Amino acid sequence: MTHRLLASSLLTVLLFCMAPVAALAHVHLDTPNGGESYRPGQKVTVTWHQIVNHGTTSFILEYSLTGPNGPWIAVDLSIAPGNINAGTVHTYLWTVPQVIDSSIWMRIHQVNPGTDYYDTSDNSFEIKNALSGDVSTVSISAGGSQVLTVDAGLSMGGQIFTVLGNFTGTAPGIPYQGFLIPLNQDFYFDQTVLLPNFPPLANSLGALSGTGTTQTIFTLGAGVLNPSNAGIVLNHAGIVVDTSFQVLLVSNPVPLTLIP
Numbered sequence: 556m557t558h559r560l561l562a563s564s565l566l567t568v569l570l571f572c573m574a575p576v577a578a579l580a581h582v583h584l585d586t587p588n589g590g591e592s593y594r595p596g597q598k599v600t601v602t603w604h605q606i607v608n609h610g611t612t613s614f615i616l617e618y619s620l621t622g623p624n625g626p627w628i629a630v631d632l633s634i635a636p637g638n639i640n641a642g643t644v645h646t647y648l649w650t651v652p653q654v655i656d657s658s659i660w661m662r663i664h665q666v667n668p669g670t671d672y673y674d675t676s677d678n679s680f681e682i683k684n685a686l687s688g689d690v691s692t693v694s695i696s697a698g699g700s701q702v703l704t705v706d707a708g709l710s711m712g713g714q715i716f717t718v719l720g721n722f723t724g725t726a727p728g729i730p731y732q733g734f735l736i737p738l739n740q741d742f743y744f745d746q747t748v749l750l751p752n753f754p755p756l757a758n759s760l761g762a763l764s765g766t767g768t769t770q771t772i773f774t775l776g777a778g779v780l781n782p783s784n785a786g787i788v789l790n791h792a793g794i795v796v797d798t799s800f801q802v803l804l805v806s807n808p809v810p811l812t813l814i815p
Contacts, residue, residue, distance in 0.1 A: 581607040581672035582614075582665040585644070589678025592708050594685040596734060597651045597804050603663045603674065604644045611639045615664035616647055623660050623675050657681045685806035686718075686793045692812045695785055698777035701811050704770050705793045707804055711767035714803060718759040718771040719747040720791040725808045732801065737792050737808040763795065773811065785815045 585602040593599055601616060614634040617627035630649060637645060658679040665672045685707050693699040705716055719736070721744040729736040738744055746753075751760030757772045773791065793806035 609667040
């Protein structure tokens with residue numbers, strides 16, 4: 556009987572002590588909070604808000620490719636605290652890293668003179684490529700096509716897109732409006748800029764669907780190119796802009812090798 560009473564009392568104490576920890580947060584990560592789908596290089600506004608004022612001196616923003624318990628990769632180790640009053644919403648413009656992963660977690664770290672506090676996204680989110688191709692080679696003699704699928708994400712629905720190409724590689728690329736277009740300028744690049752929706756590209760300029768997707772088709776006619784061009788690698792990349800032509804997203808490059 557005594558042992559049962561002690562066990563019951565101990566359980567009550569433990570539950571009492573644990574309740575405030577579970578119920579009382581000190582900082583809360585609002586977005587991303589799980590289920591989002593981002594693209595490498597995309598600019599994402601991370602938001603969190605202060606729940607308890609501890610005289611916060613700074614914030615640390617981190618993400619994990621492993622799980623909600625880390626290990627953590629730093630985004631910024633010293634974010635200015637700004638207004639630290641309870642209820643204040645904080646934002647940080649995050650450039651999505653060049654990684655592809657289906658299960659990413661984010662954490663905000665509240666740095667205080669005393670005890671630090673943390674909040675992690677409730678669930679994972681993903682980072683995936685914005686451009687993919689259905690084939691990687693096309694025959695010069697037989698001809699063929701490559702379907703390029705643009706998937707810029709739901710947040711890009713209805714925005715303007717273009718698909719550009721080149722045949723001289725992806726590095727160093729072209730800096731533009733704070734982004735890096737992973738194509739070098741050459742004759743084919745200039746053609747895709749100046750003559751959109753013109754062979755060999757169909758639907759290379761237009762509006763994305765409501766879900767942020769579309770398809771561009773590269774077509775090479777049989778025997779159009781000299782066989783000596785075998786081995787050349789074409790690359791295509793997509794760019795998404797808003798109605799004021801400010802770049803929102805630049806995709807990964809997708810290669811296409813010309814074979815005999």
